[in-house]
Amino acid sequence: DIQMTQSPSSLSASVGDRVTITCRASQDIANYLAWFQQRPGKAPKSLIYAASNLQSGVPSKFSGSGSGTDFTLTISSLQPEDFATYYCLQYKFHPLTFGGGTTVDVK
Amino acid sequence: EVQLVESGGGLVQPGGSLRLSCAASGFTFSDHYIDWVRQTPGEGLEWLGRAKTKAMGYTTEYAASVAGRFTISRDDSKNSLYLQLNSLRTEDTAVYYCVRMSRSYYFDYWGQGILVTVSS
Numbered sequence: 457d458i459q460m461t462q463s464p465s466s467l468s469a470s471v472g473d474r475v476t477i478t479c480r481a482s483q484d485i486a487n488y489l490a491w492f493q494q495r496p497g498k499a500p501k502s503l504i505y506a507a508s509n510l511q512s513g514v515p516s517k518f519s520g521s522g523s524g525t526d527f528t529l530t531i532s533s534l535q536p537e538d539f540a541t542y543y544c545l546q547y548k549f550h551p552l553t554f555g556g557g558t559t560v561d562v563k
Numbered sequence: 564e565v566q567l568v569e570s571g572g573g574l575v576q577p578g579g580s581l582r583l584s585c586a587a588s589g590f591t592f593s594d595h596y597i598d599w600v601r602q603t604p605g606e607g608l609e610w611l612g613r614a615k616t617k618a619m620g621y622t623t624e625y626a627a628s629v630a631g632r633f634t635i636s637r638d639d640s641k642n643s644l645y646l647q648l649n650s651l652r653t654e655d656t657a658v659y660y661c662v663r664m665s666r667s668y669y670f671d672y673w674g675q676g677i678l679v680t681v682s683s
Contacts (some may be wrong), residue, residue, distance in 0.1 A: 497676060505670070554609070
């Protein structure tokens with residue numbers, strides 16, 4: 457199975473900060489990488505697909521980049537609603553596998 | 564508006580069975596693959612399997628961890644997806660989500676999730 461390693465596992469930030477989360481795949485997954493946001497007690501929400509494409513309705517403060525094995529999710533200016541846990545997912549190979557998550561909390 | 568609503572969860576004893584349902588609305592259900600994903604506090608998010616469309620022969624795919632115990636099916640006439648959980652173990656305790664795949668084969672919409680608790 458493809459291992460997806462997210463870092464950091466948690467980070468503390470302030471409103472207005474630029475935040476970057478990384479996800480590394482154990483082998484080349486091209487651009488078959490998605491990002492999700494999960495607020496406490498809620499279902500995950502799809503943010504980005506194909507490494508860098510925003511899902512419909514997702515604000516442009518979110519951006520994704522990378523290909524192959526190394527990927528990043530960036531939030532350009534953190535807002536109160538962005539404090540949440542973020543997950544990456546590779547969907548090139550079966551079984552699909554998720555990263556362990558990165559929790560963004562208030563500094 | 565795309566909606567996926569899971570139901571059928573609850574408390575079940577180890578070795579027992581449960582059938583989860585996912586009712587879809589707001590889109591042409593028969594055109595889309597639908598997956599099941601679960602979330603546990605200890606193991607995070609885990610992909611369980613997929614139901615493909617009629618055009619793909621209603622093929623199903625499973626993670627090795629649940630193959631042979633869990634069965635995915637769909638009824639396009641009812642806009643519904645099902646997950647039959649058999650021989651349940653305490654480690655199957657989780658929130659179970661159905662997730663729609665877009666026509667370009669990436670996850671786009673998630674259900675709200677349903678809790679399954681396996682305990683004696």
